[in-house]
Amino acid sequence: MSYETPQIDAIEPKLFRQLLGCFPTGVAVVTTTTADGRPAGLTCNSFSSVSLEPPLVLFSLRKASSLLPTFVEAGTFSINILSQSQDVLSGRFASSKIADKFEGVAWRKGPLGTPLIDDCLASFECTVYARHEAGDHEIFIGEVKHMTPGSPDHALVFYKGAYMMLAESLRKLVLDGQLGTNDMDEAYRSLYGTLLRLACVRASEEEVDAIERAVDQIEQHQGEKALPQRIEAMASFFSSIALAGHNEALQLMARTMTAVLRERMALVIPAHPRPDVFPLRRKVVERLRARDADGAAAALDEFITVLRANETGQ
Missing domain, CATH: 2.30.110.10 (Electron Transport, Fmn-binding Protein; Chain A)
Known part of the structure; x- marks a missing residue:
């Protein structure tokens, strides 16, 4: 009887760091x-x-x-x-x-x-x-x-990239409904719009590639049972934008927002697959790769608007 040697994927450094953060x-x-x-x-x-x-x-x-x-x-x-x-x-x-x-x-x-x-x-x-x-x-x-x-x-x-006492406080705010959707959307538009504008000037091509890989991961994990992977991919999407902006103060704020995102996706928002927003995420990456600061921020704004038009998923 012969046995096939199972294929073992190479360790991807970014995922390795994310999993160590668990x-x-x-x-x-x-x-x-x-x-x-x-x-x-x-x-x-x-x-x-x-x-x-x-x-x-x-x-x-x-x-x-x-x-x-x-x-x-x-x-x-x-x-x-x-x-x-x-x-x-x-x-x-x-x-x-x-x-x-x-x-x-x-x-x-x-x-x-x-x-x-x-x-x-x-x-x-x-x-x-x-x-x-x-x-x-x-x-x-x-x-x-x-x-x-x-x-x-x-x-x-x-x-997971945040101070735990802060994450616990945010979790309570999310569960208590004290972080409203409109306020969160405004915060995402302001923070990540600014980071995208900075990234258009400061990001390396490798950092833009990392954002695109996160988009790939989001689209690959669309089954109902793939919610944990989709949450991590969404977190990676926003975290990669923050890193590409090269501003330590804004990165600290972004880590807080990522902690909120995880809690909202896991506990509040019914996170069903949303293939209708796939092209909009891609548009964010395209405008960033073209170094179009206004276009990248506008694409993010459009993504959030369409996403919230039907609050049934991610």
Whole structure:
């Protein structure tokens, strides 16, 4: 008896990231000190415990990160676990546009000399126990030498591209009917119309291709049982537009809108297939690819208008 080897599709990077986002993670700021004594740090959600004896933790850092040599040379680092009220700090230390991440941030030196951020849930000061290369990242395993309990607040949690406490609040607003369709449509027109105009100037062809692939996915998942895939494809469509606009503040707003979209499609809107709007999504991509800012925004407006003319699906 012979067996056919099942075909395994190649891992698509964007989908890989989306599916990894299904696992909620805490958020931490990993800090260290430069050779000339300046504090340095970045936002991280790859923190994990490793061992109790000895007490080991880890985080991973992109090899392309400008801070990789600093962490390697320092030999020490701190993990500062953020509370839900420190989402601004998370954004600050994740931004590539802020040169001095510590400006205006309350912090102190720990016993090992690494920066400890005030009001975190907990801080762990470590020496580097081991380093391992892993694909496009470097894994740092640290031996905890000093730890500090902190704020009794709840943790800041990241889930599917949004902070979880925010997503939970939005879910309640959606279920309570406090986010009306007209208000949501106006918000989508304003936010994504602006992002499309920016994308017409700033987006690469690869980013436009990503938007078109999301449209392909929406059209492929039209069965009644394909609602979860259709929701993710719709979220990817709007997320890809946000990324193509290259504006971090608007991207943050777009992540909030994407969280609302998921809840509305799953819980409020009867999301039946809507092949009548297929050409309108395509028109958005066509106008974007032609770098027609007014045309792309107008196509989005037309898409939303037709979609809402019969509130029975997506």
